Amino acid sequence: MTGVNAGPGKRGASGTVLSAAQRRYLARGLEQAGGKLPLFDEHGQEYDARTIRACIRAGWAEPWFSNPLKPDWLVCKLTEEGRQVLERLDGADG
Secondary structure, three states: OOOOOOEEEOOOOOOOOHHHHHHHHHHHHHHHHHHHHOOOOOOOOOOOHHHHHHHHHOOOOEEEEEEOOOOOEEEEEOOOHHHHHHHHHHHHOO
């Protein structure tokens, strides 16, 4: 899915738009085994569920598993489409 725009963001070659928050969230999965996406940012703040859900709807992230102790937490991983969007944006920046 393309065209998700939650405010000013970077536009990829296909017209895909990521907000700055979405890009920061997804980029964290590039360095993790299996593309695991974090629940908390680098400052220990929980990522906004709206950001995570928008990434899932766009196909850039997918739920990985449910946490029975914290069912409201969205434990996700980066999809191949999400990885490609980030790579296109990084290529456009350079």
